[in-house]
Amino acid sequence: MKTTIKQVAEKAGVSIATVSRVINGFENVNAETRERIMKVVAELKYTPNLAARGLIMKRTEAIGLLLPDLHGEFFSEVIRGVDEAVQRQQYHLLVSSSHNDTKEIEAALRFMRGRVDAIIVMSPQVDSDLLLSNLPKGLPVVLLNCHLNNPHFDSIVIDGFGGARDMVSYLLGIGHTRIAVIKGGENNLESQERLRGYRTAFINHGMTYNKSLEFDGDFTEASGYEAAREVLELEERPTAIFAFNDSMAVGAIGAIREAGLRIPNDISVCGFDDIPVAKYLSPSLTSVHVPIHDLGVMAVNRVFDRLQNKGKTSAAHILVPTTLQIRTSCRKITVQQNQSKEESSR
Amino acid sequence: MKTTIKQVAEKAGVSIATVSRVINGFENVNAETRERIMKVVAELKYTPNLAARGLIMKRTEAIGLLLPDLHGEFFSEVIRGVDEAVQRQQYHLLVSSSHNDTKEIEAALRFMRGRVDAIIVMSPQVDSDLLLSNLPKGLPVVLLNCHLNNPHFDSIVIDGFGGARDMVSYLLGIGHTRIAVIKGGENNLESQERLRGYRTAFINHGMTYNKSLEFDGDFTEASGYEAAREVLELEERPTAIFAFNDSMAVGAIGAIREAGLRIPNDISVCGFDDIPVAKYLSPSLTSVHVPIHDLGVMAVNRVFDRLQNKGKTSAAHILVPTTLQIRTSCRKITVQQNQSKEESSR
DNA sequence: CTGAAAGCGCTTACAG
């Protein structure tokens, strides 16, 4: 069915070795022979089986990317960054995502074996053992936002703590004191980091945080929507909502608008990630800026560093700083407004 | 470095054939031998090289997906659908995207050779020849929204014409007559289809469309933003803007808000695709609903149909209908409003 | 129940 090097060799009346040389652009082939072979290649529409080549070359020219999910703009931005960087090196990308349980992650990991030269893992659920026992030893692994303290692997982690702390500091600075948060999953380490940042900001300002203002979400728009509805039902409405990612902020905005409230006049909203759509929302969304695209690029750079200096370089552990992207979804609160609210606080 | 079947066989004191049998769960292996091998497999953390297996089995258990771009939510939704459907079949996904020119597409196509059992192509720029000459013959190919009339390939196409026509009919029905459109690229076939739908709606209503109301975009938020600014500079402002995808609608909304105008009170806006975020925008975006996620699922179903009935079934050509998703971003216009505007028309 | 051997499609020293 599919043309092989053997068929080309036969038709051209040469050995497969010579065909291989022509295909790979070696110089030491007689011009006439080369042309004859090229012609046959074109006739038969021959394309080398790169999987077979990878087997013998021990280089697949591909790297794998393991993602937990594909909802929202965050992950596609990561893919975009990775893909771009990978292509720049003439490499290719193998993406595997939407894994709900360990079994699926294992299957994905095993699938990568022999098909990639390195792997980038961005799955909050993986642990070192799972990785170690399902990946051939020696395969470079870069962990993206995995909060997994294995010094063997390179890791790149977003500074969720610092980002959340800065955002809340900003909100406190412009007069907000009742700030509701919409968290990620209970066991999500990233969410825990951001919550720690949220609380720390209060402490830094000599204030106390209010646990009854912490609502659960799961990083989806729908969960942000639901959580915001709960927030709005509170006897005393917070003056601001801080969603732990932009998707949830988008959902929250929907719920707030539906309740007939204005943003930021009646309530301020901010998010985390600064996904591309954030600046186009109305009002434009104040968010903790994460260089999402660059995250992918950085991961790829680490991969190639490991690939090029096999065993020579040791694993790097990078904490990616975030910056505050202040737009128009949060307003300044006057003291009176807060005080009047404070009074009826329970 | 990486453990091979040979090393396992050696350590277990058996032949590689027996190890292979155990790995693949064959029954005809002595229980003791099996256990001994299993133990060694665990000790050595052996995972079979699936690329090598694919070579001999002539089945890679992977399918390829070729995408033009990764901006916005549209393509990640497609990936999500494809990945989900593929995983259901215990298959894996190989994604390749962001190809700007023919060279890159060719490289991606050739890379797939030997690594996938079938390929789904969603690239407006590919032509039959490119596909045919860079893909081994016999490889099942499913075209997604490619507008490429090659009966050899399965194809799934969104009814852009019908969707745009219905949307404009709806707008005309609620009193809009000056409807600006923000198009995709000049040479983009999908954009052309939608434009045809836009114009046809006018004709169907016994009206004439106004070419000066057709603005160029490129399906990105930024281009929607820019185009909307142009629209707002028009001497006589249209009462509605129809963006040919939701990303551009999002950009347009940003520009409108920035100009201090209200949606839909001052101007109505609608989009195409109905990406997940559309319903959470404020106001919620009226859009032509495309079953994006299902598009991926359908493509995978076609792939497996071809795979399971090798050569027996012939290529299917599916036109995917769209539906109108009416939300709150378009308002009804009274006759007077239109007339007063009509007067100063140039 | 187990192993030796052939072969998947390729590359690369080694001869000539």
Added chain:
DNA sequence: CTGAAAGCGCTTACAG
């Protein structure tokens, strides 16, 4: 400049 042969890591008839 070219070919025969070995080998990448695997599976699968074929013997025994």
